[in-house]
Amino acid sequence: MTKQNVLASDTKSRVNLAITMGMSEQSIFTAATAGGYISISTPKKFPKKYLKNLEICREGRISAWVDSMRACSPTRIRTAPPLADHDQSSWIDHHPSALDMFEQIIDASKGKQIVMFLDYDGTLSPIVDDPDRAFMSDAMRKTVRKLAACFPTAIVSGRCRDKVYSFVRLAELYYAGSHGMDIKGPAKGSKYKKGSARGVQFQAASKFLPMIDEVYKQLVEKTKATPGAQVEHNKFCVSVHFRRVEEKKWNELAQQVRSVLKGYPKLRLTQGRKVLEIRPTIKWDKGKALEFLLESLGFANCTDVFPVYIGDDRTDEDAFKMLREKGQGFGILVSKFPKETSASYFLREPDEVMDFLKRLVQWKRPSVRARF
Ligand SMILES: O=P(O)(O)OC[C@H]1O[C@H](O[C@H]2O[C@H](CO)[C@@H](O)[C@H](O)[C@H]2O)[C@H](O)[C@@H](O)[C@@H]1O
Numbered sequence: 001m002t003k004q005n006v007l008a009s010d011t012k013s014r015v016n017l018a019i020t021m022g023m024s025e026q027s028i029f030t031a032a033t034a035g036g037y038i039s040i041s042t043p044k045k046f047p048k049k050y051l052k053n054l055e056i057c058r059e060g061r062i063s064a065w066v067d068s069m070r071a072c073s074p075t076r077i078r079t080a081p082p083l084a085d086h087d088q089s090s091w092i093d094h095h096p097s098a099l100d101m102f103e104q105i106i107d108a109s110k111g112k113q114i115v116m117f118l119d120y121d122g123t124l125s126p127i128v129d130d131p132d133r134a135f136m137s138d139a140m141r142k143t144v145r146k147l148a149a150c151f152p153t154a155i156v157s158g159r160c161r162d163k164v165y166s167f168v169r170l171a172e173l174y175y176a177g178s179h180g181m182d183i184k185g186p187a188k189g190s191k192y193k194k195g196s197a198r199g200v201q202f203q204a205a206s207k208f209l210p211m212i213d214e215v216y217k218q219l220v221e222k223t224k225a226t227p228g229a230q231v232e233h234n235k236f237c238v239s240v241h242f243r244r245v246e247e248k249k250w251n252e253l254a255q256q257v258r259s260v261l262k263g264y265p266k267l268r269l270t271q272g273r274k275v276l277e278i279r280p281t282i283k284w285d286k287g288k289a290l291e292f293l294l295e296s297l298g299f300a301n302c303t304d305v306f307p308v309y310i311g312d313d314r315t316d317e318d319a320f321k322m323l324r325e326k327g328q329g330f331g332i333l334v335s336k337f338p339k340e341t342s343a344s345y346f347l348r349e350p351d352e353v354m355d356f357l358k359r360l361v362q363w364k365r366p367s368v369r370a371r372f
Contacts, residue, residue: 056269056276058261065254069242072271072314091338098332098345098356105330105345106363112306114360115297115329116147117290117319118353119311120157120164123334126350127273129243131232136167140350143357148172150364154293156180156286158272158315160235174200178236179279179315180289181205185296200296204284205236208266212236215264215278222256229253237279239272272313286315287322309343310334310353317342332356 056068098105118124124144125136136144147153154174157164161177161184168175176183185200216233219240223229228244240257242250257276261267270277290309299305307329309319320331320342331343334353347353 056271058258058269062251062254062258065258066250068271069250069254069274069276070247072273088338095333095338095341095343095346097352098347099352099359101345102356102359109306109329112304113299113302114151115294115299115305115307116151116153116357116360117156117293117307117309117311118144118153119286119309119313119316119334120155120159120167122273122312122350123310123353124155124350125167131230131239131241134167140354141168141170143354143361144168144173145170146361146365147357150361152297154290156289156309156311156316156319158234158237158239158277158313160233163234174293176286176289176293178205178234179277179284180286180292181236181280181282181284183289183292183296200293202292202296203236204288205280205282208236208280208282211264211266212238212278212280215260215267218260219257219278222260223253226253226256229256237277240276240278241274242276243274270315272315277315285318286311287318290319290322291326305329308332310347310356311343 056065120136121127121131121134124140125134128134144153148170149172152174153172154176155164155168156176158179159177161175161182164177165175172186174183174185181204183200183202212233212235216231216238219231219238223231223240226245226249228242228246228249230241230244232239232241240253242253245253254276257269257278261269261278266281267278268281270279290307294300294305294307305328307323308331309316309323309329310332311319312334316331316333320333323329323331324342330345331341332345332347332353333339333341333343334347334349335341336348347356
């Protein structure tokens with residue numbers, strides 16, 4: 001074994017490294033808390049190419065794909081040994097609960113325009129087995145409606161924009177679907193929008209549409225032999241779900257996905273919660289979408305804006321990182337477990353997200369309190 005130091009600010013490298021090695025998310029956390037640099041043991045033969053980014057290496061061994069799929073699996077996290085108390089408290093010291101820190105958060109935002117960015121699955125709706133039934137509760141919808149009356153609010157999702165809209169059903173919001181590659185603002189414009197009155201609309205990967213259609217069809221065909229596999233067309237990207245696939249079949253599924261991807265060097269593979277995500281290689285992600293939306297709202301180069309991004313997924317890390325780089329606002333990770341993250345705070349689950357959003361509304365409009 002050799003020791004390898006990885007710069008702590010390079011989240012993607014660290015997570016990818018750990019995942020490719022099949023480390024649990026808890027081990028990632030433990031490794032990441034060792035000061036400005038992390039120091040982890042890596043096998044001598046560990047290929048350097050895996051250090052590059054968060055993606056699953058398309059040419060990598062199938063066993064590395066499966067390790068990566070396991071590492072992001074909640075089952076694995078549940079069976080991992082509990083964190084030592086000092087590790088847990090050290091993580092919470094660095095990422096306190098956004099509910100516990102509410103007053104401090106409000107103080108930091110004073111005099112600035114709060115802009116809200118919300119991921120959908122796992123943030124506004126609980127994770128469920130069937131992606132077509134990930135409904136948002138009426139209470140959450142009511143809360144988000146009130147939130148949007150107080151602050152500009154956007155939903156940023158890996159799902160196709162129409163699908164996420166069909167779950168949220170609030171016309172007054174901004175929506176960024178397909179991991180931010182498909183952005184649209186409210187039909188009637190927004191009372192918050194400074195500058196141009198034109199509606200916001202942007203598609204970063206239009207030319208990939210025919211390719212994505214093709215790949216979707218091939219993936220449906222290839223994976224139909226694997227019970228439980230589900231392919232979801234997210235317009236500019238495709239999700240291959242393995243939540244309902246038996247673990248002993250993950251290898252087979254990985255082979256099927258790889259055989260399709262082989263013919264498409266312009267597509268890359270990332271992963272979320274029990275899902276493989278196929279998307280264009282363009283430099284666009286949820287972080288870029290956040291930046292685009294801030295600009296569209298007239299907040300480019302503004303010092304008086306305070307963006308808050310809430311998300312649970314690895315793809316949300318791009319947005320957390322963007323906020324850190326901009327030195328504006330902050331990210332909130334939704335997770336029950338300590339995880340390596342660029343977010344500043346955490347909330348455990350969608351119910352806590354709803355409590356946090358309600359408190360924001362009540363702070364902005366004290367008269368709303370009685371009506372929640
Ligand atoms: O960016 P998000 O809004 O969080 O979307 C990411 C993916 O979310 C959905 O999949 C996840 O939620 C499903 C429903 O709870 C769950 O069954 C699945 O295992 C999760 O990965 C969505 O179906 C994907 O297309 C999104 O990419």
